[in-house]
Amino acid sequence: MKSKSNVTIKDVAKRAGVATSTVSRVINNKSLISEETKEKIIEAMRELNYFPNSLARNFANGNACAIGLVIDANDNNTFSNVFFNKSVFGIETVAQNNGYNILITNGGEEKNGVTSVEKLILERKIDGLILPSVMAKKKLIKKLFELDFPFVILGEPENFKLESSWVDINNTQGGELAVNHLIQKGYKRIAFFSGNPKAIFSQNRLKGYRQALASAGLSVDEKYIVYCEETPAAGYNLLKEIFKMPQPPDAVICSDNIMAFGVLRAAGEMGLLVPKELGVLSFDNYPIAEYTNPPLTVVDVDTYSLGEQAASILIKKIGHEKEVNQQTLISTSIIARESTNLKGE
Amino acid sequence: MKSKSNVTIKDVAKRAGVATSTVSRVINNKSLISEETKEKIIEAMRELNYFPNSLARNFANGNACAIGLVIDANDNNTFSNVFFNKSVFGIETVAQNNGYNILITNGGEEKNGVTSVEKLILERKIDGLILPSVMAKKKLIKKLFELDFPFVILGEPENFKLESSWVDINNTQGGELAVNHLIQKGYKRIAFFSGNPKAIFSQNRLKGYRQALASAGLSVDEKYIVYCEETPAAGYNLLKEIFKMPQPPDAVICSDNIMAFGVLRAAGEMGLLVPKELGVLSFDNYPIAEYTNPPLTVVDVDTYSLGEQAASILIKKIGHEKEVNQQTLISTSIIARESTNLKGE
DNA sequence: CGCTTTTATGCAACCGTTTGCATAATTTAA
DNA sequence: TTAAATTATGCAAACGGTTGCATAAAAGCG
Numbered sequence: 001m002k003s004k005s006n007v008t009i010k011d012v013a014k015r016a017g018v019a020t021s022t023v024s025r026v027i028n029n030k031s032l033i034s035e036e037t038k039e040k041i042i043e044a045m046r047e048l049n050y051f052p053n054s055l056a057r058n059f060a061n062g063n064a065c066a067i068g069l070v071i072d073a074n075d076n077n078t079f080s081n082v083f084f085n086k087s088v089f090g091i092e093t094v095a096q097n098n099g100y101n102i103l104i105t106n107g108g109e110e111k112n113g114v115t116s117v118e119k120l121i122l123e124r125k126i127d128g129l130i131l132p133s134v135m136a137k138k139k140l141i142k143k144l145f146e147l148d149f150p151f152v153i154l155g156e157p158e159n160f161k162l163e164s165s166w167v168d169i170n171n172t173q174g175g176e177l178a179v180n181h182l183i184q185k186g187y188k189r190i191a192f193f194s195g196n197p198k199a200i201f202s203q204n205r206l207k208g209y210r211q212a213l214a215s216a217g218l219s220v221d222e223k224y225i226v227y228c229e230e231t232p233a234a235g236y237n238l239l240k241e242i243f244k245m246p247q248p249p250d251a252v253i254c255s256d257n258i259m260a261f262g263v264l265r266a267a268g269e270m271g272l273l274v275p276k277e278l279g280v281l282s283f284d285n286y287p288i289a290e291y292t293n294p295p296l297t298v299v300d301v302d303t304y305s306l307g308e309q310a311a312s313i314l315i316k317k318i319g320h321e322k323e324v325n326q327q328t329l330i331s332t333s334i335i336a337r338e339s340t341n342l343k344g345e
Numbered sequence: 346m347k348s349k350s351n352v353t354i355k356d357v358a359k360r361a362g363v364a365t366s367t368v369s370r371v372i373n374n375k376s377l378i379s380e381e382t383k384e385k386i387i388e389a390m391r392e393l394n395y396f397p398n399s400l401a402r403n404f405a406n407g408n409a410c411a412i413g414l415v416i417d418a419n420d421n422n423t424f425s426n427v428f429f430n431k432s433v434f435g436i437e438t439v440a441q442n443n444g445y446n447i448l449i450t451n452g453g454e455e456k457n458g459v460t461s462v463e464k465l466i467l468e469r470k471i472d473g474l475i476l477p478s479v480m481a482k483k484k485l486i487k488k489l490f491e492l493d494f495p496f497v498i499l500g501e502p503e504n505f506k507l508e509s510s511w512v513d514i515n516n517t518q519g520g521e522l523a524v525n526h527l528i529q530k531g532y533k534r535i536a537f538f539s540g541n542p543k544a545i546f547s548q549n550r551l552k553g554y555r556q557a558l559a560s561a562g563l564s565v566d567e568k569y570i571v572y573c574e575e576t577p578a579a580g581y582n583l584l585k586e587i588f589k590m591p592q593p594p595d596a597v598i599c600s601d602n603i604m605a606f607g608v609l610r611a612a613g614e615m616g617l618l619v620p621k622e623l624g625v626l627s628f629d630n631y632p633i634a635e636y637t638n639p640p641l642t643v644v645d646v647d648t649y650s651l652g653e654q655a656a657s658i659l660i661k662k663i664g665h666e667k668e669v670n671q672q673t674l675i676s677t678s679i680i681a682r683e684s685t686n687l688k689g690e
Numbered sequence: 691c692g693c694t695t696t697t698a699t700g701c702a703a704c705c706g707t708t709t710g711c712a713t714a715a716t717t718t719a720a
Numbered sequence: 721t722t723a724a725a726t727t728a729t730g731c732a733a734a735c736g737g738t739t740g741c742a743t744a745a746a747a748g749c750g
Binding site: 363364365366367370376377378379382401404405406407 | 726727728729730731732734735736737
């Protein structure tokens with residue numbers, strides 16, 4: 001059909017006066033080939049401008065050289081999600097370096113009882129799967145085990161936590177880091193404006209928050225822990241609300257930059273000086289974080305590494321029949337900016 | 346090698362008591378098959394839980410069912426770039442619906458005189474290419490023509506503008522829209538804070554700006570047109586600078602949200618009321634735009650559609666031997682917010 | 691120096707589909 | 721009623737690699 005009359009391995013073999021198997025062995029540098037024939041073959045390949053047809057190779061080898069990446073069908077902001085994007089970049093880089101392509105798929109839809117992910121696997125389009133924890137439903141994971149199909153979860157999953165491989169940001173450590181930074185700067189009454197309490201990352205951050213306060217010998221005031229949406233409006237309202245308390249906090253940890261944005265605005269309106277009278281710290285380092293007024297101290301999460309790790313674990317799994325499961329946590333770090341600089345150092 | 350002992354077309358044929366060719370014809374619903382055998386075959390496929398092996402299909406058909414997407418090797422922010430991401434989402438969606446995968450590749454590196462893009466093509470890993478205009482260098486495009494390989498450029502290119510297919514945001518119309526909106530709101534002296542003057546999109550926006558002013562019978566004050574980096578600092582400095590003029594502008598169009606951010610901060614410090622004393626409008630609608638103080642009026646560019654268009658043009662090209670080249674412009678629209686609401690309507 | 695071991699290469703089957711051509715079965719035309 | 725046209729299906733050769741097995745040549749050994 002689509003011919004373009006291309007050079008094949010046979011042409012190379014003929015030209016070099018050897019069998020196709022020998023050429024194949026040179027391409028894959030397998031077994032022992034004498035230096036002499038090797039050079040002859042490489043020369044022939046160059047002369048004919050030969051490139052191995054990857055379709056034929058994949059077919060013969062029975063692997064697609066592709067890894068599937070499930071995206072959240074319900075979140076049509078997935079692609080404007082910085083968290084997601086940077087990890088995709090990490091995945092992409094590692095995959096590329098190992099000769100794998102990325103195949104993005106919508107996790108949701110089901111057709112005649114077969115999900116699109118399942119179809120991808122059964123049609124042999126992918127050799128492994130990376131999926132965000134929100135997509136790691138029991139049913140799908142069971143299916144993957146059944147098919148003995150290699151996969152890695154992005155973010156700590158709710159189910160099969162021990163039986164499967166996953167990579168996550170060390171949110172507990174991040175929560176500790178946030179509190180320790182604020183304490184070290186001189187803040188004493190630290191509130192926590194959390195996102196969705198059902199999300200595991202929220203729970204872990206809170207865990208770190210509690211641990212760090214305990215280690216510092218400070219008590220946890222449950223009224224200082226509040227859950228809300230990750231919007232500026234929520235941050236704005238929450239700050240105004242919490243300052244009605246007889247003893248309001250002197251610092252706030254926000255689970256999101258956008259929320260912190262609202263907190264800063266509210267502080268401005270209330271005439272509260274940041275960082276003198278209120279420290280503000282947020283998880284994640286969005287591009288806007290350095291441009292807020294004052295610039296925002298953040299817990300930086302390295303989602304690029306997250307992606308890198310996920311991909312390299314997956315590729316290892318694809319290679320070896322049985323691999324021990326692996327759970328990896330990526331450490332966070334503080335980027336200190338003006339919003340928590342209590343002593344004006 | 347990697348067996349997993351899967352059901353093949355032969356098993357289905359045997360089960361249904363027909364030849365493999367007949368099964369194949371049912372899979373591809375080609376030529377005429379009697380309803381009777383068709384049903385028999387479909388039944389057999391269901392019973393055996395058969396899924397066609399896409400590796401074998403791709404090999405037999407000689408197409409990879411994949412489209413390459415070149416990313417800018419020099420821009421390691423590519424993946425945090427909202428513009429880019431939304432268009433990728435659009436490309437992805439269309440590709441998926443047409444049975445194509447996306448294969449992302451780094452445009453830059455060259456090895457033994459062969460770029461990675463070229464390698465992808467020669468190894469038959471992709472059937473078509475989408476590349477951003479910054480990556481559409483003369484050398485590469487010539488190569489693509491030589492190989493008669495289908496491609497679409499994302500953004501108006503500098504070279505081969507007429508010979509190749511491309512899709513872009515209608516930046517000229519966007520520039521007009523911005524000016525018209527401001528005029529309609531009652532602003533009279535409109536400045537333009539542009540990005541890189543060498544970028545074609547900047548030139549087009551400026552063209553629209555001039556055209557709209559001319560249509561409205563307003564003269565263009567060249568001192569109102571300034572180029573700078575797309576950072577808050579640049580916007581901040583530029584506004585302070587321009588207000589040293591004897592007759593400063595009463596509105597500013599920024600080529601980027603981040604720049605507008607700096608302009609708003611400078612206005613705040615200078616005691617300039619937005620929108621009463623200064624209208625501020627920006628290209629692009631970042632998530633922060635609705636959370637600035639006051640919320641920012643923007644020219645919204647639909648990069649999702651941009652991606653969709655690019656992908657569907659490419660897929661058409663892949664299908665038909667020769668297709669007339671196509672240049673498509675995606676219209677922009679105004680999202681009016683408080684920052685240009687001069688009359689407090 | 692003959693025999694075993696090692697090294698280098700060729701032969702041919704195989705991977706699972708697709709498809710041109712041949713043929714059998716059925717319908718149409720005259 | 722028979723030849724021609726149409727419809728439905730099968731046969732087998734591709735597609736371009738990879739790889740187990742066989743074998744020839746070279747090296748090592750006693």
